[in-house]
Amino acid sequence: MGALDRASRAARSKLRPLLFTTSPISSTFRGIPFGCVDRSFCSQSRQNSRESGVDLSQYPPERIRNFSIIAHVDHGKSTLADRLLELTGTIKRGHGQPQYLDKLQVERERGITVKAQTATMFHKHKFGFPDASDIQDPPNFLLNLIDTPGHVDFSYEVSRSLAACQGALLVVDAAQGVQAQTVANFYLAFECNLSIIPVINKIDQPTADPDRVKTQLKSLFDLDPNDALLTSAKTGQGLEQILPAVIERLPSPPGKCDSPLRMLLLDSYYDEYKGVICHVAVVDGALRKGDKIASVATGQNYEVLDVGIMHPELTPTGVLFTGQVGYVVSGMRTTKEARVGDTLYHSKSVVVPLPGFKPAKHMVFSGLYPADGSDFDALNHAIERLTCNDASVSAAKESSTALGMGFRCGFLGLLHMDVFHQRLEQEYGARIISTIPTVPYIFEYSDGSKIQVQNPASLASNPGKRVTACWEPSVIATIIIPSEYVGPVITLCSERRGEQLEYSFIDNQRVLMKYRLPLREIIVDFYNELKSITSGYATFDYEDSEYQKSDLVKLDILLNAQPVDAMATIVHNLKAQRIGRELVEKLKKFIDRQMFEITIQAAIGSKIIARESISAMRKNVLAKCYGGDVTRKKKLLEKQKEGKKRMKRVGSVDIPQEAFHELLKVS
Numbered sequence: 001m002g003a004l005d006r007a008s009r010a011a012r013s014k015l016r017p018l019l020f021t022t023s024p025i026s027s028t029f030r031g032i033p034f035g036c037v038d039r040s041f042c043s044q045s046r047q048n049s050r051e052s053g054v055d056l057s058q059y060p061p062e063r064i065r066n067f068s069i070i071a072h073v074d075h076g077k078s079t080l081a082d083r084l085l086e087l088t089g090t091i092k093r094g095h096g097q098p099q100y101l102d103k104l105q106v107e108r109e110r111g112i113t114v115k116a117q118t119a120t121m122f123h124k125h126k127f128g129f130p131d132a133s134d135i136q137d138p139p140n141f142l143l144n145l146i147d148t149p150g151h152v153d154f155s156y157e158v159s160r161s162l163a164a165c166q167g168a169l170l171v172v173d174a175a176q177g178v179q180a181q182t183v184a185n186f187y188l189a190f191e192c193n194l195s196i197i198p199v200i201n202k203i204d205q206p207t208a209d210p211d212r213v214k215t216q217l218k219s220l221f222d223l224d225p226n227d228a229l230l231t232s233a234k235t236g237q238g239l240e241q242i243l244p245a246v247i248e249r250l251p252s253p254p255g256k257c258d259s260p261l262r263m264l265l266l267d268s269y270y271d272e273y274k275g276v277i278c279h280v281a282v283v284d285g286a287l288r289k290g291d292k293i294a295s296v297a298t299g300q301n302y303e304v305l306d307v308g309i310m311h312p313e314l315t316p317t318g319v320l321f322t323g324q325v326g327y328v329v330s331g332m333r334t335t336k337e338a339r340v341g342d343t344l345y346h347s348k349s350v351v352v353p354l355p356g357f358k359p360a361k362h363m364v365f366s367g368l369y370p371a372d373g374s375d376f377d378a379l380n381h382a383i384e385r386l387t388c389n390d391a392s393v394s395a396a397k398e399s400s401t402a403l404g405m406g407f408r409c410g411f412l413g414l415l416h417m418d419v420f421h422q423r424l425e426q427e428y429g430a431r432i433i434s435t436i437p438t439v440p441y442i443f444e445y446s447d448g449s450k451i452q453v454q455n456p457a458s459l460a461s462n463p464g465k466r467v468t469a470c471w472e473p474s475v476i477a478t479i480i481i482p483s484e485y486v487g488p489v490i491t492l493c494s495e496r497r498g499e500q501l502e503y504s505f506i507d508n509q510r511v512l513m514k515y516r517l518p519l520r521e522i523i524v525d526f527y528n529e530l531k532s533i534t535s536g537y538a539t540f541d542y543e544d545s546e547y548q549k550s551d552l553v554k555l556d557i558l559l560n561a562q563p564v565d566a567m568a569t570i571v572h573n574l575k576a577q578r579i580g581r582e583l584v585e586k587l588k589k590f591i592d593r594q595m596f597e598i599t600i601q602a603a604i605g606s607k608i609i610a611r612e613s614i615s616a617m618r619k620n621v622l623a624k625c626y627g628g629d630v631t632r633k634k635k636l637l638e639k640q641k642e643g644k645k646r647m648k649r650v651g652s653v654d655i656p657q658e659a660f661h662e663l664l665k666v667s
């Protein structure tokens with residue numbers, strides 16, 4: 001029985017009372033007039049809770065709802081978040097910037113969310129409050145919305161966001177229906193015991209079929225079809241139901257106002273002026289500017305220099321109370337201090353640490369080197385800063401004979417790796433060379449010792465020791481496709497050494513298949529190929545599974561008979577010949593002719609399995625520049641010099657940056 005089945009069974013047996021809280025008003029605050037809850041809580045804090053006109057003392061836990069928006073990629077999370085921010089007046093209608101919470105350049109360029117973003121909204125909720133004065137009063141609810149990424153590589157962001165929430169809007173595209181990441185995200189929320197409100201979005205589309213989606217929600221998750229809200233984030237239809245449903249169906253945060261402070265560190269990023277800015281959820285107690293706080297993880301003490309909410313920009317409030325989500329600046333300067341999942345508390349108090357988060361599991365490793373060796377310090381600085389905002393990346397220093405000093409980095413997937421590279425270049429101006437991505441293999445030697453290999457180069461022949469066995473990580477992949485594409489998908493999975501575990505219809509048109517696949521086989525190009533053979537209709541998600549015994553070999557690339565450690569890779573024996581040939585051909589295409597002949601070889605141990613050569617020639621950039629203009633000649637020579645900077649000299653051979661990039665694409 002697969003993990004999904006287990007979770008599904010669990011869902012069916014114990015979910016019902018948990019998820020379908022359909023009563024209009026939760027008894028915790030039914031009939032409590034606004035402003036009358038826990039007066040002592042309000043009065044003790046009023047003096048310093050108004051830094052920017054926002055009085056957080058008006059929002060005890062009963063008046064707070066923390067919720068995430070989760071969905072498959074492109075089902076409309078960020079657009080829906082925009083509409084909710086507009087509805088509550090948090091941002092102006094027609095602010096001219098769609099997907100407001102997708103702030104990173106990489107998110108805007110790729111049209112995907114990669115970082116979860118929190119925004120605090122204030123909302124006046126009238127329904128169910130018999131006290132008429134309540135309606136006259138200012139907004140009576142504080143809502144923290146967390147927009148999450150949809151792509152499988154960023155599910156760590158999703159699971160961290162869910163830890164700060166008590167509920168989630170599960171958004172499903174009315175035309176596409178439930179997709180692979182809808183399933184994955186549902187179970188993430190389910191495991192966190194969140195209450196779920198199903199939202200069927202994009203009902204304005206001509207092909208929308210909300211009834212079919214309701215049937216899927218019922219059959220897959222046992223969600224009551226009557227609980228689903230029908231919306232269009234594009235036209236605004238049905239949106240007015242969302243916030244009342246959030247307030248009435250989701251529980252308030254459970255913390256204790258009069259207990260010592262405990263804050264969960266959710267996320268952080270580095271700001272040039274303020275240092276590290278931490279996003280926190282206040283689980284118990286209250287935090288004020290000037291307080292002395294300590295970290296459970298590092299034992300270090302800090303003074304709170306600034307504290308506030310994301311509304312949606314940083315808005316100082318001077319205080320955060322139980323159940324609220326906001327930011328804290330406390331003079332932390334490095335990532336090593338701001339540990340995601342850490343518990344922060346008042347220095348002199350004694351607290352039980354919060355459970356924190358499971359450490360991120362790195363699925364893909366690759367070497368990152370400065371394109372120009374002298375930029376190592378700059379790259380070091382950039383990685384240090386960026387890992388502060390993306391705690392799921394690991395980075396350890398390593399050195400390569402070919403590329404000099406660099407880092408071995410661990411990522412959650414290939415898209416994650418790609419996005420990290422792009423952010424390094426865009427946000428920090430770093431120019432990098434990355435080596436062929438690899439997965440963490442396990443090798444056993446004749447003396448019985450076992451090692452995990454994250455860098456193929458480190459698998460150097462070990463004198464006196466022979467490799468006796470090896471294992472590779474596998475995943476359980478969930479693929480949802482229209483039934484007419486079943487044949488090609490089965491062929492693709494078999495070519496990738498997959499083993500079918502499940503085949504079932506989720507409605508009368510679509511099939512859900514589960515495969516066990518070696519992780520190595522899906523990290524490069526599997527998703528693209530799957531999309532192309534199913535005309536874009538397939539959706540795919542995976543969870544890691546156990547290690548499986550495998551027949552692996554180290555494939556070396558040699559330039560002029562010298563092995564290039566940065567180009568070594570570990571492959572399955574059966575595929576070694578083809579991959580070796582492809583790597584050699586790619587390199588031949590990208591390496592320019594030089595003053596001497598270059599031989600490129602692929603080898604397993606001492607056996608050469610593929611060979612190409614590039615004949616000698618000096619590239620004369622001035623060849624077509626007949627006669628006269630000396631400035632034009634100078635310009636061409638300058639350009640050539642600039643181009644050379646982007647080359648990496650390995651032995652005596654200059655290799656352009658693109659050659660390394662191209663090698664990443666060989667599977």
Ligand SMILES: Nc1nc2c(ncn2[C@@H]2O[C@H](COP(=O)(O)OP(=O)(O)OP(=O)(O)O)[C@@H](O)[C@H]2O)c(=O)[nH]1
Binds near residue numbers: 204
């Ligand atoms: N027709 C229609 N299009 C919508 C609706 N909501 C969102 N879209 C469009 O769907 C596309 C994806 O929307 P996003 O809000 O970026 O989706 P997302 O789920 O946040 O995407 P990721 O963050 O990449 O997972 C955009 O082109 C939106 O304009 C809707 O209700 N109707």
